[in-house]
Amino acid sequence: MEYNTDRTQLHMPEYGRIIQQLVERCKELPTKEERNEMCHAIVDFMGQRNPQLRDEENYKHKLWDHLFILADYDLDVDSPYPFPTKEELAEKPKRMEYPKLQGDFKFYGKSILQLIELAIQQEDGEEKGALIEVIANNMKKSYNIYNKEHVTDDVIFRHLKELSEDRLDLTGIDSLEKSKIYHSGNNRNKNQKNQNQNTKNRQRNHQNKNRRK
Structure with a gap:
């Protein structure tokens, strides 16, 4: 054998x-x-x-x-x-270089840095202001998800100034709570929750009717 x-x-x-x-x-x-x-x-x-x-x-x-x-x-x-x-x-492959965020801001992600650089390169105007507002809102959402706590707008504005090395003008944004983008996102979440609750209520009513029969 x-x-x-x-x-x-x-x-x-x-x-x-x-x-x-x-x-x-x-x-x-x-x-x-x-x-x-x-x-x-x-x-x-x-x-x-x-x-x-x-x-x-x-x-x-x-x-x-x-x-x-x-x-x-x-x-x-x-x-x-x-x-x-x-x-x-x-031969071993070369070690990949991972993108590094400044300080303790890694939870914002690389895409935020890319958006900030894009905003810096744009000329002043409504389009640039809208982009800055989008960036700030996304930073606030990322912060709340990562830290599991509510964050004030002042903290977001301070982080955005640091990440942009003070190259973005944030004076045009009074409050993220008042922005259309912030509220549109919240409204979508609220509508989704209401739809889910309505579906559960209909299912519960249907089950109750079957029990009565």
Whole structure:
């Protein structure tokens, strides 16, 4: 009986023992023409065994890379793509730089910073004032969600001044409570709550009628 421990190590277990054996057989073929022909057949077979790879970009290139890995980086064939090296595959990806918010304002999110920069670049006028009001309202909502407490407009205005490095004029906003945007958002929430309550009341009345019957 042959045990897996006595066989050649699987370099990519997801492809299974059969494809590993085909690759090993290909390496033993005497001529390069025969190896080339068999390699193309193996790559097609690998694609059939893993159809999900076809949804990925450059999936053919990826299959040829996998073929070379299965051959333990030792395969003398004419590949349509340059084969990777062990060093390239062993190299760790570069660490991603995450956006950082100033001070303790991370709960506002990156989109707020982008909106602030957009507002700074706009010329003074109604459109810029409306955008500043939208930013302030969204900051207030984010603050209330993150901190689980009510925040005054003065705090939001102070944070907005700090995040914009005092480059935005907030004198045009008297109070967020009086703004159309703030009230339209609240009205939508109230209407949704009323609709949900009405639905529950109708269901309760219907259940009571059924019990009486």
